[in-house]
Amino acid sequence: MARYVARRIAIALLLVVGVTLVTFVLTNLVPGDAATANLGEQAANDPAIVAAYKAHYGLDQPLPAQYVTYLGNLLTGDLGESQLTKRPVATDLAAAVPATMEIAIGAIVLSVLIGVGLGTLAAVRRGRVIDQLLRIVSLVGISLPTFWVALVAFYVFYYQLDIAPGSGRLSPTADAPPGITGLYTLDALLTGNWATWLDACAHLMLPTLVLTAYCVGLLTRFTRSAVLEVLDADHVRAARAKGLPERVVLTRYVLRAALVPILTVTGLAFGSLLSGTVLVESVFAWPGLGAYAYEAASHLDLPGVMGVGLVVGIVYLVVNLVVDLLYGVIDPRVRVS
Amino acid sequence: MNKIATRRRRLPAAWRTPLALTGAVVAAAWIVIAVLGPLVWPHDPLAQDLPRLAAPGAGYPLGTDALGRDVLSRVLAGAQVTIPLALLLVGLSLLVGGLLGAVAGLFGRWADEAVMRFTDLVMAFPTTILAMVVAASLGASLLNAVLAALIVSWPSYARVIRGLVLGVRTAEFVLADRLLGFSTARILRSDVLPVVAGPMLVLASLDVGTATLLLSGLSFLGLGARPPTAEWGSMVAQAVVNFDSWWLGVFPGLAILTVVMAFNFLGDALRDALDPRTAGTIGEGGAL
Numbered sequence: 001m002a003r004y005v006a007r008r009i010a011i012a013l014l015l016v017v018g019v020t021l022v023t024f025v026l027t028n029l030v031p032g033d034a035a036t037a038n039l040g041e042q043a044a045n046d047p048a049i050v051a052a053y054k055a056h057y058g059l060d061q062p063l064p065a066q067y068v069t070y071l072g073n074l075l076t077g078d079l080g081e082s083q084l085t086k087r088p089v090a091t092d093l094a095a096a097v098p099a100t101m102e103i104a105i106g107a108i109v110l111s112v113l114i115g116v117g118l119g120t121l122a123a124v125r126r127g128r129v130i131d132q133l134l135r136i137v138s139l140v141g142i143s144l145p146t147f148w149v150a151l152v153a154f155y156v157f158y159y160q161l162d163i164a165p166g167s168g169r170l171s172p173t174a175d176a177p178p179g180i181t182g183l184y185t186l187d188a189l190l191t192g193n194w195a196t197w198l199d200a201c202a203h204l205m206l207p208t209l210v211l212t213a214y215c216v217g218l219l220t221r222f223t224r225s226a227v228l229e230v231l232d233a234d235h236v237r238a239a240r241a242k243g244l245p246e247r248v249v250l251t252r253y254v255l256r257a258a259l260v261p262i263l264t265v266t267g268l269a270f271g272s273l274l275s276g277t278v279l280v281e282s283v284f285a286w287p288g289l290g291a292y293a294y295e296a297a298s299h300l301d302l303p304g305v306m307g308v309g310l311v312v313g314i315v316y317l318v319v320n321l322v323v324d325l326l327y328g329v330i331d332p333r334v335r336v337s
Numbered sequence: 338m339n340k341i342a343t344r345r346r347r348l349p350a351a352w353r354t355p356l357a358l359t360g361a362v363v364a365a366a367w368i369v370i371a372v373l374g375p376l377v378w379p380h381d382p383l384a385q386d387l388p389r390l391a392a393p394g395a396g397y398p399l400g401t402d403a404l405g406r407d408v409l410s411r412v413l414a415g416a417q418v419t420i421p422l423a424l425l426l427v428g429l430s431l432l433v434g435g436l437l438g439a440v441a442g443l444f445g446r447w448a449d450e451a452v453m454r455f456t457d458l459v460m461a462f463p464t465t466i467l468a469m470v471v472a473a474s475l476g477a478s479l480l481n482a483v484l485a486a487l488i489v490s491w492p493s494y495a496r497v498i499r500g501l502v503l504g505v506r507t508a509e510f511v512l513a514d515r516l517l518g519f520s521t522a523r524i525l526r527s528d529v530l531p532v533v534a535g536p537m538l539v540l541a542s543l544d545v546g547t548a549t550l551l552l553s554g555l556s557f558l559g560l561g562a563r564p565p566t567a568e569w570g571s572m573v574a575q576a577v578v579n580f581d582s583w584w585l586g587v588f589p590g591l592a593i594l595t596v597v598m599a600f601n602f603l604g605d606a607l608r609d610a611l612d613p614r615t616a617g618t619i620g621e622g623g624a625l
Contacts, residue, residue: 279554297474
C-alpha cells in the first residue's frame with residue numbers, strides 16, 4: 001500500500017510539473033504580448049519603458065531560462081508576481097482559492113447526496129414513470145448553460161423576489177471574518193460572529209445551487225447505471241434470498257458495490273465543477289479562482305495564469321489520488337493488487 | 338387505401354422512444370432554421386431600426402435589445418453561428434483525438450505511453466480555464482474559440498478510441514486477416530473502423546451539446562464572438578449590462594438549452610441503442 005501511494009504521489013508531482021510546462025508553452029506560443037496588454041498605450045510605445053517592464057518580470061530572458069527560474073522559485077513557494085495585480089501570485093491565490101472552495105465543496109456534497117439518492121431510486125424503479133421522469137430531469141440538468149442559469153437565478157431571486165442577497169461573498173454592511181481558513185462561513189463560526197455567518201451562508205446559496213444543478217444530472221445518470229449493473233448480481237440475490245429487508249439490501253449490498261464507479265464520477269465531476277465556477281463566478285461577482293483566472297487570462301498575466309493552472313492541477317490530482325486510495329477502502333480486492 | 342402496400346420500416350427500439358423523437362425533432366428544427374437563414378428571420382438581425390430595449394410585444398415578439406435590434410431575429414440567426422461551429426469542433430476533435438488514439442492503440446509501447454501521458458496532462462487542466470487562456474491569448478474571435486475548445490476536447494476521444502483499438506487489435510478476426518496477409522490499411526478499414534465507428538458516433542453526438550455549451554460560454558466571457566455577431570452566449574452577456582430587460586438573456590439562453598438538450602436526448606438514445614446491456618432494459622420494461 002505504501003509503495004502504491006508513493007508511486008501515485010510521484011506520478012502526480014510529475015503531472016503538476018507537466019501542467020506548468022503546458023501552460024508556459026501555451027501562453028508563450030500565442031501572439032499576444034504581456035507588455036502591451038498591461039502597459040498603457042503610451043507606455044507601450046516607449047521602448048525604454050517596455051524594456052524596463054520586461055526586465056522587471058524577467059521577460060528579457062530566453063524562454064527556457066524563464067521556465068527554469070519559475071520552477072526554481074516554485075520550490076521555495078514563490079509563484080512570481082502577478083503582472084496584473086502587482087501582488088505575489090501566492091497571496092492572490094490564497095484569497096481566491098477558499099472563495100471557490102466554499103461554493104465547490106458545498107455543490108459537490110449536495111450533488112452527491114441528491115444524485116446518488118435519485119440515481120438509486122431510478123435504478124430500483126427501472127422503466128417506471130419515476131425513472132423516465134428522472135431521466136428527463138437529469139438530461140435537462142446536464143444541458144443547462146450554467147452562466148445562463150446563474151443569471152436567471154440572480155434575476156429572479158435577487159432582483160424580482162428579493163429573497164437572495166446581492167453579488168459577492170458578503171453584504172457591504174457585514175464585517176469580513178478574520179482570515180483563519182479563508183472560508184468565510186467557517187471563520188465566522190470559529191469566531192462566533194453569527195451575523196457574518198448568516199450573511200456568508202445567504203451569499204453562498206445561489207452560486208452553490210447553480211453549480212449543483214449542473215452536477216446533479218451527471219451523478220444521477222451514473223449512479224443509475226452503476227446500481228443497475230449490480231442490482232441483479234449474485235450477492236444481491238443471495239442477500240434477498242436470506243430475507244434481508246430491502247433497505248439493508250440496497251444500502252449494504254447494492255450501493256456498496258456500486259460505490260467505486262460512483263466515486264470515480266464524483267472525482268471527475270469535481271474537476272468539471274472547478275471549470276464551471278469560471279462562468280458562475282463571473283455572474284455573481286464572486287472573487288474566486290475562476291474570476292481570477294479570467295482576469296489573468298484576458299490580461300495575458302503569465303504568472304497569474306500559471307498559478308491558477310498549478311492550483312487546479314494540484315486539486316485535480318489530489319482528488320484523483322483520494323479517489324484511488326478510497327477504492328482500496330471500499331473494495332478489498334484493490335488492496336491486494 | 339391499399340393496406341398491403343404500406344410496409345413500414347421501423348426504427349430500432351431506442352429510436353422510437355419519446356425522448357429520442359423529441360431530440361430529433363428539436364435538433365432538426367434548429368438545423369432547418371440555420372439552413373433557411375434569412376428566410377425565417379422576421380427582421381434583419383443586425384439592423385438597428387427598432388425602438389431600444391422594447392419589451393416583447395406586437396412587431397417584436399421577443400423584444401428588442403439596447404441597439405434596437407430584434408431579439409427573435411437574432412436568436413434565430415444565432416443558429417447559423419453556433420450549430421455549424423459546434424459540429425466543426427466535434428468533427429475536429431474526433432479527427433485529432435481519433436488519430437492520436439488510433440496511433441496509441443495500434444503501435445502501443447512508447448507511442449502509447451507518449452500519447453496517453455500527454456492526454457492525462459491536458460485532462461488534468463480544467464477545460465474552461467485552459468480554453469479561456471488559449472482564447473484570450475489568440476484574441477477574441479469565433480474561430481479562435483473553436484481552436485481553444487479543440488485543445489481541451491480531443492483527449493476524451495483519444496482515450497475512448499485507444500481503448501477500442503486496443504481491444505480489436507488482438508481479436509481473433511484481426512489475427513485471421515493478418516494471417517491472410519491483408520495490409521494494415523485494409524485491416525484498419527474493414528476490421529477496426531466498424532468496431533470503432535459506433536461508440537465514436539455516440540461520443541460525438543453527446544459532445545455536440547458539450548461543444549455548444551463550451552463555445553457559448555467562451556462567447557459569454559467575451560472570448561468568442563465579436564459584436565455585432567448574433568451569437569447566443571454573447572447575447573446573454575448583454576443581459577448582464579441591461580438587467581431590467583430580462584428578455585435579452587432569457588431567450589438566447591433557452592436557444593442554447595434546447596439545442597444542447599436535443600443533442601443530449603439523441604446521444605442518450607443512441608447509447609442505449611448501441612449498448613446491448615442498457616438496450617436490454619428497454620426491451621423488458623421500456624426505459625422510455
